[in-house]
């Protein structure tokens with residue numbers, strides 16, 4: 356064992372860290388940016404919070420790092436932050452308890468319990484539930500929704516089964532998420548996960564509003580706010596639909612119009628980032644000097660959130676290979692598209708991608724124009 360520091364806490368972690376072997380206690384330093392971003396997003400939301408208690412449940416807690424950081428680093432301007440950390444693995448619980456002791460905090464409770472039992476025992480209790488499983492959050496989404504308060508509750512989740520959400524394992528995606536995936540655009544993986552969570556919540560007359568999402572390394576992460584009532588649930592459902600990709604263009608069809616052969620989905624089609632919350636999260640990571648990685652990711656998301664109603668991006672290398680043109684620098688194409696009156700930005704999902712409200716033909720024209728003007 357060794358003691359390390361992450362954020363504002365000290366942490367006892369195994370020297371010989373393992374990523375997923377059964378019975379090994381989990382601490383993944385690579386996920387520090389994930390945790391930094393999580394705290395920043397939640398703190399951004401809390402800036403004008405009016406309730407005395409903000410209760411967080413981290414039911415898949417591992418070493419406790421995430422829950423302990425929430426307990427130490429989140430500031431509720433109207434009162435307290437309380438955190439409940441759970442895990443099914445007794446070794447993880449033992450370590451989480453030692454970590455709690457080292458950090459000497461009174462606002463944390465650690466419970467040795469299956470996540471679904473812990474969540475089900477706490478109906479409509481938590482202001483926030485953070486699902487951070489190995490693989491898919493799917494087995495816990497239903498009970499997480501039931502354990503969250505129904506208005507302005509926050510449900511955040513990590514999914515590391517990205518190959519499933521991204522379409523590499525189509526059959527598994529249909530089985531696990533009741534949706535047909537589309538590969539080639541990572542944003543669609545997030546939209547599929549959100550679409551699934553919205554369908555899970557709607558049966559309880561709860562709507563879900565996405566406020567922040569990212570796809571980093573081997574995982575996707577999303578933050579959803581609960582909205583109470585049948586109308587809110589219906590509004591969320593109205594934003595679901597099917598997508599077909601034709602010549603790099605995304606053809607969209609609303610779910611309420613019915614499924615059509617050749618389309619993938621169900622996907623969430625609304626905006627996935629709330630620009631104001633992204634902005635306040637950016638301020639938090641900068642003020643607190645969190646990891647450079649977290650700053651970079653949030654900055655990129657802030658840029659692309661100006662086009663939050665645009666679904667996915669155009670992969671410039673793919674388009675150039677199809678039309679047999681050299682790929683111009685991305686920033687040149689973005690400038691050109693903007694000069695022509697389109698909105699355009701980079702996207703954190705793809706270094707070769709451009710998000711724009713232009714059509715693929717507009718992008719192709721810009722590519723050809725650039726190459727024409729830059730002949731040797």
Ligand SMILES: C[S@@+](CC[C@H](N)C(=O)[O-])C[C@H]1O[C@@H](n2cnc3c(N)ncnc32)[C@H](O)[C@@H]1O
Nearest residue numbers: 381415416417421442443444469470487488489
């Ligand atoms: C990815 S790790 C959690 C990592 C941690 N949240 C962090 O940020 O470092 C997933 C954890 O879920 C625990 N787990 C797996 N199945 C569970 C279940 N059914 N109930 C509760 N905990 C479970 C594992 O023991 C493991 O510690």
